[in-house]
Amino acid sequence: MIPFAKIPKLTIAVIAALSLPAQAAEAPKHVDVKQLSKKVEDVVVPLPNEVFGALNKLGGVNWREYVRNDKGANFTERPRIALLLGAVIADGFIAVQAEDAPTVKEIGQRVLNLSKAIGVSSSITAHAKAITDAADRRNWASVRQELDRTQNSVQQAMNEVHDEKLSQLVSLGGWLRGTEVLTAVVTKRYSEEGSELLHQPDLLNYFETRLQSMPEFNLKLLQDIHAALVEVRPLIDVGDAHIPAASVKKINDITTRLGDAITKKTP
Amino acid sequence: MTHFLKTAWRAGVLVALAFVAVSAGRASVDDAQSFALQAAEPYVKEGFQVREDYWGGDLGSGEKKAVRQQLFKGNEYWFWLGTEVEAAKVSVHIYDSEGKLAEMPDSWQKGHFAAAHITPKNTGSYFIIVEIEQSPEERTHWALVYGFR
Secondary structure (H helix, E strand, C coil): CCCHHHHHHHHHHHHHHHCCCCEECCCCCECCHHHHHHHEEEEECCCHHHHHHHHHHCCCCCHHHHCCCCCCCCCCCHHHHHHHHHHHHHHHHHHHHCCCHHHHHHHHHHHHHHHHHHCCHHHCHHHHHHHHHHHHCCCHHHHHHHHHHHHHHHHHHHHHCCCHHHHHHHHHHHHHHHHHHHHHHHHHCCCHHHHHCCCCHHHHHHHHHHHHCCCCCCCHHHHHHHHHHHHHHHHHCCCCCCCCHHHHHHHHHHHHHHHHHHHCCCC | CHHHHHHHHHHHHHHHHHHHHHHHHHHHHHHHHHHHHHHHHHHHCCCCEECCCCEEEEECCCCEEEEEEEECECECEEEEEECCCCCCEEEEEEEECCCEECCCCCCEEECCEEEEEECCCCCEEEEEEEEEEECCCCCEEEEEEEEEC
16 A cells, blocks of 8 residues: 555645546447457456345345354365355345344454464454444444455455465355355346346356366365356356246255355265 | 675575565555545445455556456446556546447546446446556556446
């Protein structure tokens, strides 16, 4: 981050620049996507609450039904902790949608414990406290912001010690839990607008590719997730067609099964 | 022993210089991010949640970079681009997966800031294209942040 002394200069520069008359940004109406794809960065994984926000606008979601209080098992394998951490942060966003302050506070504590277990707790303690404080004040916008900051800090800490693959598993855990809840909501009350939110083929590609590059994590769970993503692909990669209710239900079955496997110790 | 000390001294100086160079490079991308966040600030008051994550790097004049982003129909998004090079001119535009310009007409460009606005017509992948249109620097740091509501 920039030194504090630079802030006034920065503010002056911003005010000066933003007080200039805005120009309508003129841009080519069309670009060649094939040519573009050579210089494209990886797809950015959305936060679970981006899809929850869109889903919420369709109305009629009783978020309390989807709040999960199960603490989950204690794992020692770091990839499993990373997946669970992502899923628990997604649970935090669900608890915020439900405006369930006690669960949000429990989740803040669980995130801290999981961060300790994976060795990245130093930057998380302050966030966990901020989550608790904001939940006490029922300031849901702040809780959302802190959950985002928490995930970002966890992933930055992992990236700094070259644990990028664990960082990707945090994103994957969150995405799977988000997809599980999205499909549960849409299965319960099917609409084409709701099922369209599943149209995420590039994210599926991204996670498949990432899982293929993790042979060193010799875990059956990761192999199961990869196989499940292959199974999900034809269900969501439907071009301009609608994703039917039966496909949404099937994706829900798959992601629920994976969700159970992420949170529970298999015998 | 003297030879050993000289070698150790040179190695130490090289490590220190490398550290300073890396820190300086990183600081500039962080500076660019601060400018992008400043551009986003007024929108936070309008209920946009700005993601902590951001993209950044450096580009030469006339160079572009594309970022692929999953957007959801029903949400509203703003993307803000900034650089610390005050004499630079930057732009950001949003295209759908077919390569068609998809942003709204209130997207804007003001010197070393630019922003693009979209309420996606469809859920799916979009391309966010950033460009350093002009800059006095050989390489110009940039950072892109986004928010949604």
